[in-house]
Amino acid sequence: MSDTSMSQDAAQDPRSAGYAERYRAAMIPVFGTPQRVLVRGQGAKVWDDQGREYLDLLAGIAVNALGHAHPSLVAAMTKQAETLAHVSNFFATGPQIELAEKLLRLAQAPEGSGVFFANSGTEANEAAFKIARRTGRPRILALENSFHGRTMGALALTSKEAYRAPFAPLPGGVEWVPAGDVQALRSALADGDVAAVFAEPIQGEAGVLPLDPAYLLALRELTREHGALLILDEVQTGIGRTGRWFAHQAVPGVVPDVMTLAKGLGGGFPIGAAITFGPETTELLHAGQHGTTFGGNPLAAATSLAVLGTIEEEGLLAHVQATGEELAAAVLALGDPRVLGVRGAGLLRGIQLSEPVAPLVVRAALEAGFIINATGPYTLRLAPPLNIETEQLATFVAALPALLDAAVQAAAHEEEN
Known part of the structure; x- marks a missing residue:
C-alpha cells in the first residue's frame, strides 16, 4: 500500500x-x-x-532514534512480546543482562561498573540523585539553565524557578553554579562537602547550549580533586545523538562517575538507565535502597538492543x-x-x-x-x-x-x- x-x-x-x-x-x-x-x-x-x-x-x-516503524524495532518488539514481556525484578532476563553488558561496553566503563534500568530520563536522574545522597555529603551542585526532569528529585536539580516554584518545598541541598565558569565551580567545591555535580554536556531544553570542552574537562578534574561525583545527564545527548555514543566521549579524559540515559535508548519505547563507573560508585546503593517495577523489563530491553544494534549495523x-x-x-x-x-x-x-x-x-x-x-x-x-x-x-x-x-x-x- x-x-x-x-x-x-x-x-x-x-x-x-x-x-x-x-x-x-x-x-x-x-x-x-x-x-x-x-x-x-x-x-x-x-x-x-x-x-x-x-x-x-x-x-x-x-x-x-531510528524514526518511525523501523523494521528492526518492529521485529524485536514482536518477537519479544511473543516470548516474555514482563516478569518483575525478582527475576533476571536475558535481554536485560545483555543490554546492561552492551551499555557498559559502549560507555567504556571499567570493571565493577553497573547499570540500573528505569522507565524515563527523570527516573534515571532520580536514581543518580539517590546515589549522590549515599555519599553522605550534604550539598549537590547543578548548572544554571539545567533541566533534569519533572519528578520531585529531578525537579530539585532543574534550575528554572518557574518549574520548581509551584511544587516547593523540594528536596534540599541543591545549588546552581554558572555553566562555563570554572572559578565559580572551584569556589563551590572548595569546602569539600559537595556530593556531586550534575551537568548536561549540551543543555538541550535551555536552547542547545554545549558546554565548552575545556569546562567539561575542568568539571571532571575538579570533582575528582574534591572527592565529588561527576554525574552527566546524557538523556538527550546519548545514544548517538551527537555522532558519538555519548556526547562526553568527544572530550578525551572525561569519564563520569554516573551517567543517565533515556530518550533514544528505546527508540520510542520507554526506558531509562543510570550507569555507574567503577565499584566505589556502584556499591553506593545496596539491595532494597532503590527499585522499580517495570525497569529493564525484557520487552524494553530487547527493543533497546535492537536500537543499539541497528545504529552499529547501519553506521x-x-x-x-x-x-x-x-x-x-x-x-x-x-x-x-x-x-x-x-x-x-x-x-x-x-x-x-x-x-x-x-x-x-x-x-x-x-x-x-x-x-x-x-x-x-x-x-x-x-x-x-x-x-x-x-x-x-x-x-x-x-x-x-x-x-x-x-x-x-x-x-x-x-x-x-
Missing part, C-alpha cells in the same frame, strides 16, 4: 473523529492543546488524522556526524540575516534567531509540513531521527527563509492587534 493510500485510510478512520475535543475532555491539561493528532509514522515522516504529511525533525524530542554514528555538519553549514549558507548561528553537535541543533519569533516559526513550519520546536523565543531546536536522509533535511533548509518571513509577518500582525 502506498503512503498516499495509507494516509487517506487514516483520515477516513471513524475512530479518529473528534480526537482533539476528546483529548480536552479526557486528559489532564499539563501539555496544553495538542498541535495535531498523529496517527501513523514511517521513517522520518508522520501523518495526522486529516491525512496531512509532516517531516518529523524533532523525533519525539530526540527519542525516535549511523558517522552518518550523524556528517549529516549534522552538512545541516549546520546549509543553514548558515542561506545568508539570512535573521539566522545568527547554529549550535550543537550531530543531529541535536539549535538555530539562533535575531528576532524573538521562534514559536511563530514552529507554527509556520507545521503548516508547511515540518515538525520542529522552540526552546525559547530566539531558538529553534532540531533533533531528527539519526537515519534521516540529507535530501530530507535539505527540504527544510530550503523552506526556512519563507518560514521566517511568515513568522515575522505574523509577529507584526499580532503587534497591530
Whole structure:
C-alpha cells in the first residue's frame, strides 16, 4: 500500500473523529492543546488524522532514534512480546543482562561498573540523585539553565524557578553554579562537602547550549580533586545523538562517575538507565535502597538492543556526524540575516534567531509540513531521527527563509492587534 493510500485510510478512520475535543475532555491539561493528532509514522515522516504529511525533525524530542516503524524495532518488539514481556525484578532476563553488558561496553566503563534500568530520563536522574545522597555529603551542585526532569528529585536539580516554584518545598541541598565558569565551580567545591555535580554536556531544553570542552574537562578534574561525583545527564545527548555514543566521549579524559540515559535508548519505547563507573560508585546503593517495577523489563530491553544494534549495523554514528555538519553549514549558507548561528553537535541543533519569533516559526513550519520546536523565543531546536536522509533535511533548509518571513509577518500582525 502506498503512503498516499495509507494516509487517506487514516483520515477516513471513524475512530479518529473528534480526537482533539476528546483529548480536552479526557486528559489532564499539563501539555496544553495538542498541535495535531498523529496517527501513523514511517521513517522520518508522520501523518495526522486529516491525512496531512509532516517531516518529523524533532523525533519525539530526540527519542525516535531510528524514526518511525523501523523494521528492526518492529521485529524485536514482536518477537519479544511473543516470548516474555514482563516478569518483575525478582527475576533476571536475558535481554536485560545483555543490554546492561552492551551499555557498559559502549560507555567504556571499567570493571565493577553497573547499570540500573528505569522507565524515563527523570527516573534515571532520580536514581543518580539517590546515589549522590549515599555519599553522605550534604550539598549537590547543578548548572544554571539545567533541566533534569519533572519528578520531585529531578525537579530539585532543574534550575528554572518557574518549574520548581509551584511544587516547593523540594528536596534540599541543591545549588546552581554558572555553566562555563570554572572559578565559580572551584569556589563551590572548595569546602569539600559537595556530593556531586550534575551537568548536561549540551543543555538541550535551555536552547542547545554545549558546554565548552575545556569546562567539561575542568568539571571532571575538579570533582575528582574534591572527592565529588561527576554525574552527566546524557538523556538527550546519548545514544548517538551527537555522532558519538555519548556526547562526553568527544572530550578525551572525561569519564563520569554516573551517567543517565533515556530518550533514544528505546527508540520510542520507554526506558531509562543510570550507569555507574567503577565499584566505589556502584556499591553506593545496596539491595532494597532503590527499585522499580517495570525497569529493564525484557520487552524494553530487547527493543533497546535492537536500537543499539541497528545504529552499529547501519553506521549511523558517522552518518550523524556528517549529516549534522552538512545541516549546520546549509543553514548558515542561506545568508539570512535573521539566522545568527547554529549550535550543537550531530543531529541535536539549535538555530539562533535575531528576532524573538521562534514559536511563530514552529507554527509556520507545521503548516508547511515540518515538525520542529522552540526552546525559547530566539531558538529553534532540531533533533531528527539519526537515519534521516540529507535530501530530507535539505527540504527544510530550503523552506526556512519563507518560514521566517511568515513568522515575522505574523509577529507584526499580532503587534497591530
